[in-house]
Amino acid sequence: MNPHQPxxxxxxxxxxxxARRQTPGERMSDVLELSAMHFDKDDPELRRRLALVRAMDExxxxxxxxxxx
Amino acid sequence: xxxxxxxxxxxxxxxxxxxxxxIVGALAAGAWGIPRSTKDADFVVACAAPELDAVxxxxxxxxxxxxxxxxxxxxxxxRWVLHVENTSFEIEVFLLGDDxxxxxIFRRKRREHIGMIDREAWVPTAEDLVIQKLxxxxxxxxxxVQNILAVQGAGIDQVYLxxxxxxxxxxxxxxxxxxxxxxxx
Numbered sequence: 001m002n003p004h005q006p007x008x009x010x011x012x013x014x015x016x017x018x019a020r021r022q023t024p025g026e027r028m029s030d031v032l033e034l035s036a037m038h039f040d041k042d043d044p045e046l047r048r049r050l051a052l053v054r055a056m057d058e059x060x061x062x063x064x065x066x067x068x069x
Numbered sequence: 070x071x072x073x074x075x076x077x078x079x080x081x082x083x084x085x086x087x088x089x090x091x092i093v094g095a096l097a098a099g100a101w102g103i104p105r106s107t108k109d110a111d112f113v114v115a116c117a118a119p120e121l122d123a124v125x126x127x128x129x130x131x132x133x134x135x136x137x138x139x140x141x142x143x144x145x146x147x148r149w150v151l152h153v154e155n156t157s158f159e160i161e162v163f164l165l166g167d168d169x170x171x172x173x174i175f176r177r178k179r180r181e182h183i184g185m186i187d188r189e190a191w192v193p194t195a196e197d198l199v200i201q202k203l204x205x206x207x208x209x210x211x212x213x214v215q216n217i218l219a220v221q222g223a224g225i226d227q228v229y230l231x232x233x234x235x236x237x238x239x240x241x242x243x244x245x246x247x248x249x250x251x252x253x254x
Contacts, residue, residue: 009251013251013254016103016219016254019102019104019220020220023181024181024192025181025182025184027100027101027102027104028096028099028100028104028181028190028192029183029186030099030104031099031105032072032073032076032186033185034104035072035158036071036072036073037106038108039072039106039157040071040156041156046157047157050108053108
């Protein structure tokens with residue numbers, strides 16, 4: 001067993017209990033707020049890393065389609 | 070333009086056009102699970118391509134649209150990517166295909182008020198998000214599924230979930246993720 005597992009479980013438990021106290025709309029607001037903190041900036045290094053993530057998604061989940069509309 | 074402003078702009082354009090839609094992806098998963106940041110907001114729209122084109126053409130220049138649509142390989146759904154100027158944030162718009170589960174997502178969708186942008190929007194139910202994300206099964210999808218199952222607890226419609234997972238062949242994934250949730254939750 002991972003020696004850190006009890007701590008990992010405790011953190012997970014606290015996140016779950018916090019989320020249960022919120023409404024769906026409050027949780028969606030949190031998603032937008034967290035996303036703004038991370039992605040509301042035009043950072044070349046961030047763009048490079050996101051391009052790698054996108055390339056993996058494209059490889060696994062998407063294929064070419066016809067040009068737009 | 071901020072990511073939230075871009076989401077509001079698209080929401081307003083879609084609703085003004087009378088197009089039926091649901092928000093999916095991490096934003097919708099956040100409605101039922103544990104909120105996390107996301108690099109994109111995902112919409113599924115129930116309309117024909119020309120109708121979507123008319124909506125996208127109304128968007129301000131600060132939201133640009135990729136000229137090349139892509140085909141999602143699990144359900145054959147077409148997807149367009151929108152870039153928000155001066156951010157690393159994107160919006161993905163999927164056309165509703167003829168996948169039977171997608172029709173269920175729209176039939177059971179719920180309207181929720183998002184406080185941060187003071188707007189109501191349509192989102193899938195917790196069960197439908199779990200079913201959809203179990204098909205995709207990327208690491209982040211499986212994490213979202215586990216979070217939704219843990220947060221919703223006994224509130225999940227188990228029979229509905231089991232029925233679709235059986236049809237999709239994802240029951241084993243569902244069981245494995247359930248086993249990873251601490252029992253007291």
